[in-house]
Amino acid sequence: MAVDRDTVIRVARLARIKVPEGDLDTLAGELSNIIGWVEQLEEVDTDGIDPMASVADMKLRWRADEVTDGGIRDKVTSNASDPRDGMFSVPKVIE
Amino acid sequence: MTAPTDFTIAEARDALNAGTVSARELTEAHIAAMEAARELNAFITETPDRALEDADESDARRAKGEALGPLDGIPLAIKDLFCTEGVMTTAASHILEGFVPPYESSVSGNLRTAGSVMLGKTNLDEFAMGSSNETSYFGNVENPWRRDGDNRPLVPGGSSGGAAAAVSGRLCLGATGTDTGGSIRQPAAFCGIVGMKPTYGRCSRWGVVAFASSLDQAGPMTRSVRDAAILLGGMAGFDPKDSTSADRAVPDFEAALKVSVQGLRVGIPAEYAVDGMNSETSTLWDQGKAWLKDAGAELVDISLPHTKYALPAYYIIAPAEASSNLARYDGVRYGQRVEGDDLTELYENTRAAGFGIEVRRRILIGTYVLSAGYYDAYYIKAQKVRALIARDFTQAYEKCDVILTPTTPGPAFAAGEKSDDPIAMYLNDVLTVPASLAGLPAISVPAGLSGDGLPLGLHLIGKAFDEETMFRAAQALEDAAGFDDRPGQR
Numbered sequence: 023m024a025v026d027r028d029t030v031i032r033v034a035r036l037a038r039i040k041v042p043e044g045d046l047d048t049l050a051g052e053l054s055n056i057i058g059w060v061e062q063l064e065e066v067d068t069d070g071i072d073p074m075a076s077v078a079d080m081k082l083r084w085r086a087d088e089v090t091d092g093g094i095r096d097k098v099t100s101n102a103s104d105p106r107d108g109m110f111s112v113p114k115v116i117e
Numbered sequence: 118m119t120a121p122t123d124f125t126i127a128e129a130r131d132a133l134n135a136g137t138v139s140a141r142e143l144t145e146a147h148i149a150a151m152e153a154a155r156e157l158n159a160f161i162t163e164t165p166d167r168a169l170e171d172a173d174e175s176d177a178r179r180a181k182g183e184a185l186g187p188l189d190g191i192p193l194a195i196k197d198l199f200c201t202e203g204v205m206t207t208a209a210s211h212i213l214e215g216f217v218p219p220y221e222s223s224v225s226g227n228l229r230t231a232g233s234v235m236l237g238k239t240n241l242d243e244f245a246m247g248s249s250n251e252t253s254y255f256g257n258v259e260n261p262w263r264r265d266g267d268n269r270p271l272v273p274g275g276s277s278g279g280a281a282a283a284v285s286g287r288l289c290l291g292a293t294g295t296d297t298g299g300s301i302r303q304p305a306a307f308c309g310i311v312g313m314k315p316t317y318g319r320c321s322r323w324g325v326v327a328f329a330s331s332l333d334q335a336g337p338m339t340r341s342v343r344d345a346a347i348l349l350g351g352m353a354g355f356d357p358k359d360s361t362s363a364d365r366a367v368p369d370f371e372a373a374l375k376v377s378v379q380g381l382r383v384g385i386p387a388e389y390a391v392d393g394m395n396s397e398t399s400t401l402w403d404q405g406k407a408w409l410k411d412a413g414a415e416l417v418d419i420s421l422p423h424t425k426y427a428l429p430a431y432y433i434i435a436p437a438e439a440s441s442n443l444a445r446y447d448g449v450r451y452g453q454r455v456e457g458d459d460l461t462e463l464y465e466n467t468r469a470a471g472f473g474i475e476v477r478r479r480i481l482i483g484t485y486v487l488s489a490g491y492y493d494a495y496y497i498k499a500q501k502v503r504a505l506i507a508r509d510f511t512q513a514y515e516k517c518d519v520i521l522t523p524t525t526p527g528p529a530f531a532a533g534e535k536s537d538d539p540i541a542m543y544l545n546d547v548l549t550v551p552a553s554l555a556g557l558p559a560i561s562v563p564a565g566l567s568g569d570g571l572p573l574g575l576h577l578i579g580k581a582f583d584e585e586t587m588f589r590a591a592q593a594l595e596d597a598a599g600f601d602d603r604p605g606q607r
Contacts, residue, residue: 036488037468038444039481042469053482056539062426063429068501071501073501073504077331077555078556097219098219102451103452103454110449110450112460113462114459
């Protein structure tokens with residue numbers, strides 16, 4: 023399926039990446055090529071096949087519900103660009 | 118006497134044990150080599166001070182009779198995808214420039230605990246997305262090899278291109294890589310070294326910057342099969358912090374090399390004779406079959422019928438997982454931040470400025486195939502094809518013990534040669550991706566040169582958690598090939 027300009031705008035919005043106006047047509051062309059190429063999977067008969075999300079043949083492990091880490095607030099915020107009073111900061115969300 | 122930078126890890130270990138070289142001497146020689154080869158751009162961050170401290174601690178341990186094991190005092194390079202406590206970790210992306218992890222990845226931590234010396238952090242394709250090391254924000258890496266009579270720079274492959282160039286160029290004795298669809302094996306083949314991807318779950322993913330979590334696996338990059346076995350032993354092991362880490366004992370991989378391949382059944386998959394494979398590569402494949410047969414193995418024709426669908430399935434699954442994993446780079450908690458009028462604009466501006474074009478392309482593809490209305494047609498379909506690819510291997514392993522193929526369709530290419538066509542670039546991984554989708558161990562062994570003097574690799578795929586058999590076959594290939602060419606000598 024061809025990916026058009028509006029689709030690129032929609033997908034970029036979902037991905038939270040601002041795409042400059044001038045890149046939209048190029049990206050639409052590239053994404054169309056890639057999607058067109060992966061569509062060869064339609065040839066494969068997958069009736070009755072379960073999708074494989076992971077090769078790891080295991081159940082998730084359980085552990086005791088107890089604290090194993092913590093008390094490292096300053097480490098956690100040490101790489102934030104604008105930490106305030108030991109907290110992350112963002113632009114105002116609620117007026 | 119062998120120069121310290123020409124040692125294999127095994128030779129350096131023996132020299133350290135014999136007292137004929139110190140960790141400090143080994144480390145100083147490699148720091149000098151690293152500084153002299155900066156035009157390769159193999160490292161994003163060099164850590165010579167830390168390396169010398171590590172080396173002195175190692176020598177002090179050894180002097181007290183408390184040496185830790187085969188990696189104690191061995192100078193290694195760490196791909197800049199492994200978080201290293203107190204040392205900048207970028208994933209070769211602008212968005213993580215300046216990020217200093219307050220913790221250590223489990224794999225690099227295991228290597229520290231084993232007493233190894235960290236020389237620095239190697240360059241890679243941005244977020245490990247690429248097959249030529251041309252997408253790094255910190256610049257291209259050059260392959261130490263050149264075509265005969267042609268001085269144009271060649272790509273080292275990717276994504277672990279800096280690691281491959283550093284090992285090939287004698288800037289370290291070994292390096293860690295990571296492999297999602299071929300990111301260890303393809304650059305190893307392009308640079309004439311050994312690159313090994315273990316079974317999914319063998320090495321912990323904890324603290325490794327995530328690309329596609331169901332595929333990512335760390336592994337060793339070295340100049341011999343024995344070294345790969347030694348280095349993997351130091352990297353592997355169960356880790357409760359990675360939910361997909363395998364709770365299994367780590368075998369003595371090096372000990373497995375003693376066993377011959379007599380009677381081993383080597384599968385030859387008809388479907389790996391792909392379009393676009395160069396004739397030298399297919400000749401080398403035939404040579405590899407003959408070598409293993411001469412060593413006593415039995416060749417078995419096998420079929421992996423869904424091989425041609427592995428690459429398109431991968432290019433749905435990997436970008437889908439990447440789009441989800443890379444959602445964390447939002448400019449709030451770490452990494453670069455570009456302000457905006459509201460929170461959404463802060464995210465959008467940060468991510469527009471922080472990601473390079475290949476990463477952006479893959480996030481958009483991944484977001485598209487996961488979006489409402491397309492999820493079943495693309496993502497679920499690809500996961501079903503993945504199940505068929507894994508089933509192909511399971512059925513093939515009823516008839517054989519290990520599988521032999523070439524690593525790549527052809528040798529290293531020049532910078533810029535494929536960077537305008539994403540699909541042409543993706544085809545580099547056509548022979549390595551199937552084992553990734555099935556989570557199987559695989560290794561590339563340098564086995565010969567192309568007509569214009571570039572290394573070519575042979576590729577062995579093993580059964581899950583049977584790295585030992587795969588290492589045995591790799592040792593037989595290495596012994597028969599007698600590959601001792603090195604870059605810059607012709």
